[in-house]
Amino acid sequence: MLHQSLLPLLVSMTLLSGAAAHAQTPPPAQPLQPAAPAAAAAVTDDPYLWLEDVNGERALAWVRERNATADKEFGADPRYEPLRSELLTILDSSARIPAVTRMDRHLYNFWRDAANPRGLWRRTTLDEYRKLQPAWETVLDLDELARSENENWVWKGAECLRPESPRQPYERCLVMLSRGGADAMVVREFDLEARQFVEGGFTLPEAKTDIGWKDRDHLWVASDFGPGSMTTSGYARIVKEWRRGMPLASARTVYEGAANDVGVEAYSETDSGTRRDWVRRAIEFWNTEYRVAVDGTLQRLELPGDATLRTFRDWLIVRTRSAWTTPARSYPAGALLAIRFGRFMRGERNFDVIYEPAARSTLAEIATTRNALVLTELDNVRSRVWELRHDGRAWRRLRVGVPETSRVTIAAADWASDEYFLTLQDFTAPTTLLRRLAGSKFNETLKSLPPFYEARGLMTQQFEATSRDGTRVPYFIVMREGTAFDGRNPTLLYGYGGFAINQLPFYSGNFGKGWLEPGGIFVLANLRGGGELGPQWHTAARKEHKQRTWDDMIAVAEDLVARGVTRPAQLGIMGGSQGGLLVTTVMTQRPELFGAVVAQVPLVDMLRYQGMLAGASWIGEYGDPDKLEERAYIAQYSPYQNVRKERRYPRIFLYTSTRDDRVHPGHARKMAARMSEQGHDVLYFENIEGGHGAAANNAQAARMWAQTFSFLWRQLRPATP
DSSP: OOOHHHHEEEEOOOSSSSOOOOOOOOOOOOOOOOHHHHHHHHHOOOOOGGGGGTOOOOHHHHHHHHHHHHHHHHOOTTTTHHHHHHHHHTTOOTOOOOOOEEEETTTEEEEEEETEEEEEEEEEHHHHTTTTSOEEEEEEEHHHHHHHHHHHEEEEEEEEEOOOOOOOOOEEEEEEEEEETTTTTEEEETTTTEEEETOOOOOOEEEEEEEEEETTTTEEEEEESSSOBTTTTTSSSEEEEETTTGGGOOEEEEOOTTTOOOEEEEEOTTTSSOOOEEEEEOOOOOOOOEEEEEETTEEOOOOOTTTTEEEEETTEEEESSSOOOOOSSSOOOEEEEEHHHHHHTTTOOOOOOOOOOOOTTTEEEEEEEEOOEEEEEEESSEEEEEEEEEEEEEEEEEEEOTTTTSSSEEEEOOSSSEEEEEEEESSSSSSSEEEEEEOOOOOOEEEEEOOOSOOEEEEEEEEEEEEETTTTTEEEEEEEEOOOOOOOOOOOEEEETTTTTOOOOOOOOHHIIITTTTTEEEEOOOOBTBSSSSSHHHHHGGGGGHHHHHHHHHHHHHHHHHHHSSGGGEEEEEETTTHHHHHHHHHHOOGGGGGGEEEEEEOOOHHHTTOOOGGGGGGHHOOOSSHHHHHHHHHHHHHHHHHTTSEEEEEEEEEEETTTTOOTHHHHHHHHHHHTTTTTTEEEEEEESSSTTTTHHHHHHHHHHHHHHHHHHHHSSOOOO
């Protein structure tokens, strides 16, 4: 919950069951967050600080002017409007797979289409879901809610109270709604049986809130409680226990973190049959403390700060990110460890090692059913699935049969049974949803996407490039069989390289229709900073080593040119969020290597990022510009400070969102302004709505991707010989 909201995520490329969040009118102007002294000193000569005033009249007038210029250019491109229409049809298609979560006998789904742009929260049964056209029962209609309240609500999810027994129904949920797709949200209690909000129930005003159930009459709330209650990262510093019927101001304070922490949260779990209450304190992005209530007192667990934990029945499951030595023994980085909860609390540290990585393999996902742990593993960026059960004496492992070449992810798992769902996809094979019971010999195919673009004749290969320090960097390339390596192929290279996020093969109607079907080559790079080859793949490119991410991207680009796949004039690069930082950085370092750049909701000004919205939460990833020694290495690559008037850069398309309250739109604004002032060719578009996903509904998402591919084809199509 909290951890996910801290990430500067990439713009989603996969074809999901719902579209992007819905639109909302701009909020009241947000005041500038003051920079710390060292950072302020570094930017006293910045003439574009006024563009950080998110909703300032001058800044928005600047945005509207550039949007008008972009609209005019895209409107003149004959491929733009047909593509936008095709992409919207794909995004609105009823053939998409509804992503579901089981709660008692129902499967719940949130769905957007042309008739329901804001979306429907709905449910059905498994028997109905198996049908080609299931019968759905609407639980909450956001379009109707928006009309009745004169608010364009965006769905942010629901936190539902787990019943005490698997045989009992779910009754109450906390529905989370956002204005314009921002991370800040309103919370309201909802009655599932009556399918309506609870009159006089739990309600929280708009804020960056983390909330969860303790029991039917108590909530854990970490939110904005007034002055001094938020961290410098913009997240809650204080967590409280709130009792039904009491004003929030009277809620009992459970824990207070420090002002310079990232944030805190509390939650309850009943995996062992008895409720355990937890507090999680994120000191830095990769430094976390866990506390559990024992006899009314919060007791801190003695674990490495970069380890993560979960519970499974009466087991404590720990995932290490770095090597850990205990009095009992040593454990490697990237391992998954298990110990009985009671034994750990008594001081024992002799864990069972239930997963240990190899040289180029890593644990990707973990889920739990009633009786099994489900793991997905990446072996040289190829998926495997395992089930683990403890038979009373030892852990037993079962390899689940799935296609060797598919990307496999855990879509959902049921705590009340051994049911779980897997999705299979790759660049050219439409997504398939499987249902499985742990221990079974068979997988049930529930749903499969139809093909949304012509993929016949396309093939996927995996290559490696050698980075500057000799590290082998894997990447995938998707192209037509028989493609001539004559250096003339329009090629799009996508990367991310941060926060241990994996970049894996995906099926996307957007990328297929917009890029692959017309004849483009697509490349997905697995850069250091990501987690595709284990924790060390990530830690090798953090803080003072971040240049390795940029070096890896450059190495892949050079390898594509050396193989004859393409040449610089036909090579484009694209990335979102951290990926936007990636592509703007390598553009400033090696401009001659690329023919076009697309940066979506990017980080750019790395000497001020820590004082802009959620930026302080990422200091553990990038370093702190307020510390002289750390600012020194950040300044060497920060794109905003390193773009030069005398250099020639490829044309860049910068895309951001006014309502992004995670990565400040001022990053993209200032980069566009500075590059334009220096005489470089910049195309800029800012969606007034949309949050960090950059699009608030299907129509805006279709526009964004049509703009992106229209831009890339104009820049990268080779001249007629």
